[in-house]
Amino acid sequence: MGKTTLAAHVAALLARAGLPVVALDLDPQNALRLHLGLPLWEPAAFTAHIAQRPNWRECLVQTESGVRVLPFGPGDAVRAMGVAQALTTSPELLAEPLREMLAVPGLVVIVDSPPGPNPALAAISALTDILVMVLLADAGSAAVIPQIASNRILGRGTLAARVGERAVMVLNQVENGNPLSEAVLDMAQNALGPRFLGVVCRDLGVAEALADRRMLLEGEPGAGEDLLVLTEALAKRLRTAAPGHGAPGYGAAPPNGTPWGRA
Ligand SMILES: Nc1ncnc2c1ncn2[C@@H]1O[C@H](COP(=O)(O)OP(=O)(O)O)[C@@H](O)[C@H]1O
Ligand SMILES: [Mg+2]
Structure with missing residues (x-):
């Protein structure tokens, strides 16, 4: 779908702009570290423990991108289920360290979640400034856009509605000139208005870059440019989400102690 690709690129582009960034991997796939340039055999683990x-x-x-990553860690399905179970009973296990991270002045925390509703996301959703939902420009997404617009996708009741206020959507793998792609894009823009954050086009260069263990950070035409535009839009939202701190424009390093919020 593109969650990990987007999380890694947004984190690396914000780090490039001079912000201190931590990328936290909650997905047992343990892939975020690979997108940030760490090798397959890297044994580091956080969430798994x-x-x-x-x-x-x-x-x-520490990664070459400048982002510091908290990998999920290697392991099998049994370990992944153990983590999910532990977080279902004790969400504080994850909420507490995240709260500590967010108390570090200026630190931006980018979290990569497993797909769909899951205990790890539930444990932290109340702490997020922005929740980014990544959808593909396909018929399946067209079906859930109305649910996103009404916040029903996040559950029922006041809590879901409050999280929903911070939820924005990105459409990934949009194909220029493809009628279905264009229709889903129109629908998302109309239904979500300002909660529609942006678009990343389908670009073979994304998978190629990952295979070559490099990132699309130069803003080259295609997905590279889209990821840059998306990061700028997100940085703007983060400044709004953590107002009153006089945060500077995207691209400039923040003065010491400037909270930029977190996604
Ligand atoms: N914009 C894009 N264009 C082409 N391929 C993409 C794009 N975004 C993601 N991909 C590819 O799709 C696959 C899934 O992406 P990933 O970021 O791992 O998704 P998720 O974390 O949601 O499972 C990967 O092979 C990735 O390279
Ligand atoms: Mg992923």
């Missing part, structure tokens, strides 16, 4: 209350600062891994 969450029940043992690991110290997040000690689990940070």
